[in-house]
Amino acid sequence: xxxxGIDIGGTNLKAGLVDENGLITATKKAPLRFESMEQMGETxxxxxxxxxxxxxxxxxxxxxxxxxxxxxxxDRRGVVIKTTNIPIRFMPVAEMFxxxxxxxxxxxxxxxxxxxxxxxHYEDKDIxxxxxxxxxxxIGTGIILNGRIHTGVNGCAGEGGHIVIVHNxxxxxxxxxxxxxxxASATALISQTVSAMEADRSSALWEVAGSPENVDGRxxxxxxxxxxxxxxxxxxxxxxxxxxxxxxxxxxFQPEVIxxxxxxxxxxxxxxxxxxxxxxxxxxxxxxxxxHTKIVKAKLGNDAGIIGAALLGRSRxxxx
Amino acid sequence: xxxxGIDIGGTNLKAGLVDENGLITATKKAPLRFESMEQMGETxxxxxxxxxxxxxxxxxxxxxxxxxxxxxxxDRRGVVIKTTNIPIRFMPVAEMFxxxxxxxxxxxxxxxxxxxxxxxHYEDKDIxxxxxxxxxxxIGTGIILNGRIHTGVNGCAGEGGHIVIVHNxxxxxxxxxxxxxxxASATALISQTVSAMEADRSSALWEVAGSPENVDGRxxxxxxxxxxxxxxxxxxxxxxxxxxxxxxxxxxFQPEVIxxxxxxxxxxxxxxxxxxxxxxxxxxxxxxxxxHTKIVKAKLGNDAGIIGAALLGRSRxxxx
Numbered sequence: 321x322x323x324x325g326i327d328i329g330g331t332n333l334k335a336g337l338v339d340e341n342g343l344i345t346a347t348k349k350a351p352l353r354f355e356s357m358e359q360m361g362e363t364x365x366x367x368x369x370x371x372x373x374x375x376x377x378x379x380x381x382x383x384x385x386x387x388x389x390x391x392x393x394x395d396r397r398g399v400v401i402k403t404t405n406i407p408i409r410f411m412p413v414a415e416m417f418x419x420x421x422x423x424x425x426x427x428x429x430x431x432x433x434x435x436x437x438x439x440x441h442y443e444d445k446d447i448x449x450x451x452x453x454x455x456x457x458x459i460g461t462g463i464i465l466n467g468r469i470h471t472g473v474n475g476c477a478g479e480g481g482h483i484v485i486v487h488n489x490x491x492x493x494x495x496x497x498x499x500x501x502x503x504a505s506a507t508a509l510i511s512q513t514v515s516a517m518e519a520d521r522s523s524a525l526w527e528v529a530g531s532p533e534n535v536d537g538r539x540x541x542x543x544x545x546x547x548x549x550x551x552x553x554x555x556x557x558x559x560x561x562x563x564x565x566x567x568x569x570x571x572x573f574q575p576e577v578i579x580x581x582x583x584x585x586x587x588x589x590x591x592x593x594x595x596x597x598x599x600x601x602x603x604x605x606x607x608x609x610x611x612h613t614k615i616v617k618a619k620l621g622n623d624a625g626i627i628g629a630a631l632l633g634r635s636r637x638x639x640x
Numbered sequence: 641x642x643x644x645g646i647d648i649g650g651t652n653l654k655a656g657l658v659d660e661n662g663l664i665t666a667t668k669k670a671p672l673r674f675e676s677m678e679q680m681g682e683t684x685x686x687x688x689x690x691x692x693x694x695x696x697x698x699x700x701x702x703x704x705x706x707x708x709x710x711x712x713x714x715d716r717r718g719v720v721i722k723t724t725n726i727p728i729r730f731m732p733v734a735e736m737f738x739x740x741x742x743x744x745x746x747x748x749x750x751x752x753x754x755x756x757x758x759x760x761h762y763e764d765k766d767i768x769x770x771x772x773x774x775x776x777x778x779i780g781t782g783i784i785l786n787g788r789i790h791t792g793v794n795g796c797a798g799e800g801g802h803i804v805i806v807h808n809x810x811x812x813x814x815x816x817x818x819x820x821x822x823x824a825s826a827t828a829l830i831s832q833t834v835s836a837m838e839a840d841r842s843s844a845l846w847e848v849a850g851s852p853e854n855v856d857g858r859x860x861x862x863x864x865x866x867x868x869x870x871x872x873x874x875x876x877x878x879x880x881x882x883x884x885x886x887x888x889x890x891x892x893f894q895p896e897v898i899x900x901x902x903x904x905x906x907x908x909x910x911x912x913x914x915x916x917x918x919x920x921x922x923x924x925x926x927x928x929x930x931x932h933t934k935i936v937k938a939k940l941g942n943d944a945g946i947i948g949a950a951l952l953g954r955s956r957x958x959x960x
Contacts, residue, residue, distance in 0.1 A: 392926050402928045409928070449793065463892070465785065472894025473769065473933065476926025483888035486807045487823070487881070496887065496923045503807070561807065567816065568803035572783070572892065574792025603816045606712050606796025608722045608729070613793065 322377055324368045325630030326387045327430060328352070330405040333364070335371045336623070337382075338630035342440045344623055346375045354406050361416025369421055384424040384633025387413065388433035388625050392476040395427045395632070401475055426632035432469045432478055433628030435462025438579050438618050440631055449575035452618055453480065453566070455509075455537075455582035458493075459501035462628075463573070481505070485564045503561040506537040506584045512558060513540045516550045524548035537584040541591050555591065563599035570604045570613045581618035593617060642697055644688045645950030646707045647750060648672070650725040653684070655691050656943070657702075658950035662760045664943055666695045674726050681736025689741055704744040704953030707733065708753035708945050712796040715747045715952070721795055746952035752789045752798055753948030755782025758899050758938050760951055769895035772938055773800065773886070775829075775857075775902035778813075779821035782948075783893070801825065805884045823881040826857040826904045832878060833860045836870045844868035857904040861911050875911065883919035890924045890933045901938035913937060 322345070326335045333352055336344040348371045354360055368385050372378075391403035398414025414425040428436070435452035442450060448467050454460040461480030463470040471477050481501035482494050489498025502508055514532045517525040524543040528551075529535045540558070543551030566578060585592070597615050601607070620627060642665070646655045653672055656664040668691045674680055688705050692698075711723035718734025734745040748756070755772035762770060768787050774780040781800030783790040791797050801821035802814050809818025822828055834852045837845040844863040849855045860878070863871030886898060905912070917935050921927070940947060 392929065401926070461892075465790070470785070470893070473896045474894055474926060474929035474931040476924075476929050477892065477894035479891040479925040482891045482925050483803065484805050484884045487805050487809075487884055489807075494923075494925055564804045564807055571799040571802045572781075572797065573790070574794055574797035576793045604796075605799040605802050605814055606721070606794060609712065609794035609796050611794040 321383045322372075322381055323383050323630040323633055324371060324385045325433070325626040325628065325632075326364060326367065326385065327433070327625040327629060328364075328387060328389050328403070328406075329430075330390065333367060334626055335367050336626035336630065337371055337375055337377065338627055342437070342627055342631060344626060346371065347626070348374070352406070357408060357411045358416065360406075360408070360411070361413060362420055364413070365417045365420030368417075379421070379423070382423065384426060385417065385421070386426040386428060386433070386629035386632035388428050388430040388629040390430050392474070393427040393429055394475045395471070398425065398427060400427060424633055426629075428469065428629055428632050429462070429471075429475070429478065430625050431460035432462040432471070433632065434460070434581065434618075434620075434624035435464050435628065436469055436631050437620050437624035437626075437628030438581070439464045439467075440627065441620060442577060442579075444576075447576040449573065450577040450579060451480070451569060451573065451575050452579045452581055452624075453569075454618070455504065455506050455562075455580065455584040457505060457507050459505045459565070465573075465575075480565070480569065483565060483568060485561065485568075500561075500565040504558065504565060506582060508561070509537050509540065509554075509558050509584060510535050512554050513551075516540070516554045520550045523550040525551055538587070541587050544591070559592065559595050559599060563596055563603065566596065566615065567600045567603035570600060574606065575613055578613055578615045579618040580615065581621075581624065585617050641703045642692075642701055643703050643950040643953055644691060644705045645753070645946040645948065645952075646684060646687065646705065647753070647945040647949060648684075648707060648709050648723070648726070649750075650710065653687060654946055655687050656946035656950065657691055657695055657697065658947055662757070662947055662951060664946060666691065667946070668694070672726070677728060677731045678736065680726075680728070680731070681733055682740055684733070685737045685740030688737075699741070699743070702743065704746060705737065705741070706746040706748060706753070706949035706952035708748050708750040708949040709733075710750050712794070713747040713749055714795040715791070718745065718747060720747060744953055746949075748789065748949055748952050749782070749791075749795070749798065750945050751780030752782040752791070753952065754780070754901065754938075754940075754944035755784050755899075755948065756789055756951050757940050757944035757946075757948030758901070759784045759787075760947065761940060762897060762899075764896075767896040769893065770897040770899060771800070771889055771893065771895050772899045772901055772944070773889075774938070775824065775826050775882075775900065775904040777825065777827050779825045779885070785893075785895075800885070800889065803885060803888060805881065805888075820881075820885040824878065824885055826902060828881070829857050829860065829874075829878050829904060830855050832874050833871075836860070836874045840870045843870040845871055858907070861907050864911070879912065879915050879919060883916055883923065886916065886935065887920045887923035890920060894926065895933055898933055898935045899938040900935070901941075901944065905937050
């Protein structure tokens with residue numbers, strides 16, 4: 321049997337046919353064109369139908385379709401509550417989809433789907449808890465407990481990027497001040513790098529990036545490797561901010577695994593993962609315990625969302 | 641059937657006989673005298689045995705004994721990992737206890753037990769998630785998800801007082817800086833009140849408390865009611881700090897209920913609970929959702945720990 325996962329992004333729809341081992345065997349991509357909620361439901365169903373047909377998979381060999389949306393969803397009622405970039409509010413996606421293809425439909429938040437994908441493919445198949453922290457424009461978090469996504473009472477849980485780490489700090493899009501993502505997302509790293517450049521015309525950050533407009537999440541790491549002190553301060557400070565939130569997550573959850581995703585997480589281990597692991601372990605409660613949360617790199621990259629969406633329909637998972 | 645709950649405090653042991661409705665029908669108290677782990681196990685067993693005997697409850701009418709310790713425990717292995725005030729490290733309490741009374745023994749962290757007690761007695765019996773936040777010397781949190789205590793991979797989860805809300809802020813006993821409990825515990829409120837007094841000799845805080853040594857968690861609220869501006873600033877700031885952590889908890893968990901316990905939570909609703917509810921709702925993610933976390937006062941007071949400890953042995957609870 322197969323299942324289909326669809327990742328609804330801000331600009332594109334990506335669908336994948338996912339086999340019983342949780343692997344993508346075929347994909348299909350389309351630009352997102354939103355006209356109405358009705359049309360959107362039909363577009364999603366068409367996409368799934370075509371993906372199956374193009375790959376000669378009869379419909380009865382597809383057990384379910386899962387969709388990951390950039391916003392909170394209520395899977396029990398089959399409703400997308402809201403999305404960040406698309407004008408969707410309380411859209412009964414599951415019902416709209418099933419008018420075109422009557423199949424079990426599951427909805428998830430995109431960060432949650434990605435976490436489910438990483439969880440499914442984590443090397444140790446016995447774990448029950450994993451938190452995926454994706455460092456991107458913001459910080460997305462997906463929380464898997466007891467093998468399931470933790471969605472909360474209203475589908476809005478798992479917004480770990482919006483815990484305050486600086487009381488009364490920088491304003492966040494969410495309306496709070498001092499949210500973790502304002503300090504530890506890729507966007508934050510970039511703006512910290514730009515500030516350091518502008519404060520020091522002699523910094524190797526200029527050699528690496530040329531100009532502030534070219535700064536990306538790798539700039540500070542590269543300049544640090546050229547021995548630049550300003551770049552090293554940026555990286556050290558960034559790792560500290562990242563550790564603040566991660567150690568808080570450990571103190572609250574003590575999950576088996578925290579996986580780091582997003583472009584920034586691809587920095588060399590000695591630059592990011594290792595200092596982070598040591599800073600977090602240094603700060604957590606229960607240092608005396610003989611088991612600790614493992615902090616690792618996520619491994620599915622952009623496929624995590626599609627795989628996780630496809631897995632939403634499977635009861636408790638497990639590749640054995 | 642009955643179960644017995646024992647609350648192991650820093651100075652006293654309190655045991656309670658708890659009936660099927662989760663109510664305490666008899667209690668027993670003893671000073672904590674720690675000589676050795678061996679003796680401690682025996683003392684606890686003796687206490688439970690005597691509690692049953694003194695109340696003429698035959699041993700076969702007691703289904704289990706639960707104990708709440710001020711530190712992390714590993715219930716599966718029956719081990720207390722560590723406690724804050726008593727020199728216990730990796731103590732196999734369950735086994736030691738059962739040498740004297742062979743009965744199912746369960747271990748919990750005291751804050752977790754209190755949360756379980758509040759959960760069991762919460763008016764709406766259909767809820768599955770509740771977080772108890774106890775404002776005391778520190779901030780204790782107990783997290784109930786899907787009707788069970790969330791203990792994490794090593795028994796050390798639920799240390800919500802130790803999430804950072806002020807990056808690089810005040811040093812905390814746990815080794816981190818800027819932990820929530822440094823700003824929003826009863827201790828923190830008292831020290832904020834004392835600072836405000838010392839900064840303003842004309843403040844009504846002096847009338848209320850007489851001297852800084854007499855300040856307690858009620859002082860600022862009382863002086864505020866006499867129209868004192870300094871006291872109002874203390875209260876407003878304190879509520880802000882409290883909201884910081886609570887809104888972060890909502891963003892992560894979106895639990896059905898957050899219950900506030902500890903002496904400070906007894907402030908008048910218009911002084912604490914109502915402004916807090918409005919500040920938190922203002923800050924949380926998913927304002928569009930049609931269901932929200934309820935923030936309420938805890939209601940069991942000091943009994944919560946004993947009741948919750950006694951309930952540890954019951955599979956999923958429910959007073960129907």
